[in-house]
Amino acid sequence: MKLIYRILVRLSIALLVLLAIWGVLFYLAVIDEVNDEVDDSLEDYSELLITRALAGETLPDHSDGSNNYYFLSKVTPAYANTQNHIRYSDEMIYIKEKKETEPARILRTIFKDKQQQYYELTVSVPTIEKQDLQEAIWNWMLLLYITLLLLILIINTWIYYQSMRPLFVLLKWMDQYTIGKTRTPPDLQTKITEFQKLNDAAVRVVDRNQTIYEQQKQFIGNVSHELQTPLAICQNRLEMLAENENLNEEQLTEISKIQQTLSYLIRLNKSLLFLFRIENGQYQDPCQICLNDLIRTQLEDYQEIFRYKNIEVEWNPQNNLTVCMNEILATALISNLLKNAFVHNVSSGKIHIETTDSHLIICNTGRHEALDSGRLFKRFYQGKTAGEGSTGLGLSIAESICKLYHLQLRYEYNGMHCFHIE
Amino acid sequence: MKILVIEDDPSLREIICRSLEKERYITEIAPDFRTALQKTADYSYDCILLDIMLPDGNGLDLLKALKEQHKKENIIIISAKDSLEDKVSGLNLGADDYLAKPFHLAELIARVKSVIRRNHRDGINLIEFGNIQIDPDHFQVVIADQAIELNRKEYDILLYFIQRPERVINKMTLAESVWGDHIDQVDNFDFIYTQVKNLRKKLSEAGATAELKAVYGFGYKMTLQSV
Structure with a gap:
């Protein structure tokens, strides 16, 4: 009301x-x-x-x-x-x-x-x-x-709208505010103390949130960077250890397992850094990219890698779907969605891809229940089918990329798990 | 061959040096910007491994200084920063290669060899091991003076191994560098076995003196056939 x-x-x-x-x-x-x-x-x-x-x-x-x-x-x-x-x-x-x-x-x-x-x-x-x-x-x-x-009533309405004008300006400003984007504080042009106070309070809160957000983002970025060197040392020491001729098969298997875990850790760190950079807007230079080509090349790789799962892929590329995106991000987006469709698929399952000139739909068979679409795109949300080595960041990255380019990424379950991008 | 390792982390520095020394390179170390500047001014090296973030300065500044002095050293940047802009700015300043942390030691050695080779052979870039020759610029593989046809993945795998001969390569590492980042969350490595099997067959049919040996439970290693 x-x-x-x-x-x-x-x-x-x-x-x-x-x-x-x-x-x-x-x-x-x-x-x-x-x-x-x-x-x-x-x-x-x-x-x-x-x-x-x-x-x-x-x-x-x-x-x-x-x-x-x-x-x-x-x-x-x-x-x-x-x-x-x-x-x-x-x-x-x-x-x-x-x-x-x-x-x-x-x-x-x-x-x-x-x-x-x-x-x-x-x-x-x-x-x-x-x-x-x-x-x-x-x-x-x-x-x-x-x-x-x-x-x-008439006089009241008129007075109300006249005197509440600064409030409306402030409300509009707060509505349009998105965290992470710097904006000039609202220009209320008012001499009314209450509005000035409200304005000051709003700007203060927004500034504080902004600072906290920046610090948190910076912190994640710094941690990820600082981790790179120790991770490199661990990995390299293991590699040197593996070169040792005196190791037996059992020891080599153990080392291999440690290396796998370590490479998971490295990937996790890289994904976090990647997210951090996407949200920081570090990927500029968009160019026209044909998503069909990207899908085609990546699909070949995935089909080879997941041959053991015997997955049938259905794709009739009709129109060329071209978007204006940074190439790295476009690749990451397609890669994450495709990988998702393969990894969470069942043996002898199906993948259905649909591309028109305005949207992309990737559907895959999997567990016969809808996923929690509210939490699906959250960081570190892991579905029940997620295997060892899954970072839980893939869909989060895909969503961040879509958000950056104002694309809509939706999840739907209709017997198959479908991801729509419009 | 003398290599200067400019890296502030002692542990990583030690590993890099040990690994290079194993390849019969002579290593010199510089833990900070000042020492590095002094050493590069006093001596000349075949290759410099340069960390960007040093306690008392930026590695890129050192790179600029070296280029201003018209030094001919090959420089490989080792950095925790792996964004595209960092790589581009490093390479634009005249670095020969850019390696993001964390890296595989085998990768580092291969890159060092590659830049030195490029410098010494005046741009003719041939990689040899046994009687296998690869010309990476033209994607050509010659075995016992006979050109052979490999598919893309087989070529990538062979190139990867020939740049890292006599080193044990983890199958995960191999998959990562040949198939890219797609392979995380994969719990079945059959696709590697298939490609490696085909490659081995083609190598032996062409009469190569090098072979891919399986290291059980771990990965593979390229070695010369014992006669």
Whole structure:
């Protein structure tokens, strides 16, 4: 959910509640004011009538054309004692002249004359229709709510996008950031402290990551380089030992085994260095390379080497697949994928290669289960079929090369293990 | 033949010297840049093995200095750096060969022999062992004055052995240098046996006086036939 939506929804709800409360209070205040005014006039009117009645003067007509009414009736003392002597109420009354019922404010006053006779005077004044008032207030509130809401939303959105602009610049910058690539820090052009702080923090974190990444990369590179000399010494001493005429067959076999392990170690080191160089972007000078030719020559070698596995290779080169790559990297990519297809294959298995002018697919038979595609390209991930001497770096190298040239390397299992490059 | 070994690691230096001395070369050593500069100024050598990373300087600077003094020594760079750029820059500065660590001793000897041979025979590059002659520039093999046809792999194998006669070669090492890096993770070396068997057959049919002897459990060795 975008922040702006969250803000707008909350504003709308808050506004709705506030305006509702305000509407109710406004209504009550208006009614109160109206009643107050009407009550005052009723009081004056009834006072006038009572004074006249007590003075024995003639009372005016029941209605004097002002829609004001009164009734004067005798009541028993018992009734008078049980009732409040001044009572206000809202009632519907029938107006004869108009021949309709209207809401009216009514004042009942009980008084007694000199003969101790109790009278009740009922005075009524037509008053405003409360339903109408409620409706009117409701309608205006609704209109106000919608107008206010629209205005507030528009203004808020505008302010939000105006003031959050530095944040968007920063977000975009962080989105585009890839570790290992140096980039200029974002230009926020802001005087707002929070954004400046956020920017500083982001740049600091990125810089620190960058440094750690560089150091780690450098460390791996240095270790690999430093290992070269001791590895050379080990290998060469073993070779000199093997030259010794006095060695028997058993000892020679042992030496051979040590040499095999050592050559694995050397290969591992070389692969790490290779990865390090690919990721360092040390392989430049791309040129047009025909992958079909590469596949053809390498396939011959692999078929010879893996003849004992009796693998059937299916390949109908249709179009020439040419890519713009560094030659060493292209060779390494094809070599790793092909080798992978041969090494992890079963005896009398199959390899299917498909080349079109936009993609390359290499499929091979193998174990009847899909591999974990999430971890497949991770360094040192070893499948269950990996034999002794496998560095676990081959696919990682292939992926690094593809990444460098923005090619997509995907794994798929459809009975055969397939690697797609697009 | 005198060879100067410029290498800071004492152990590696000792191995290289022992291995060269076995081939009847006379070796001199220089553990650092200063000594190397002094020795090259005072004496002349047939070949110089030069390590790039020295404790007190860069081997490439030494190479530049030597070329500026118009020294005719053959120089083989031995370096832990094996990237293409390093090789190109080394060779551009006038080195005759570039060998990345870790290397096989047999490889080193073959390279030393090769550069010295190139220098001494004015560019005619023939490798001989017994009555086998190989002209690597034209990929020609002559046995007992008769040219014979070999397929590519057989030729590569023969060339590899003839540059390292009388040395025991591990079959892994052989596979690595003939078939390239493809052979890691291979647990069956039948493809080597097949090629070596064919090569042996062709050699004996052509009447070669050298043969490929199997060293059981290890690899092969090229030796002269005992009469």
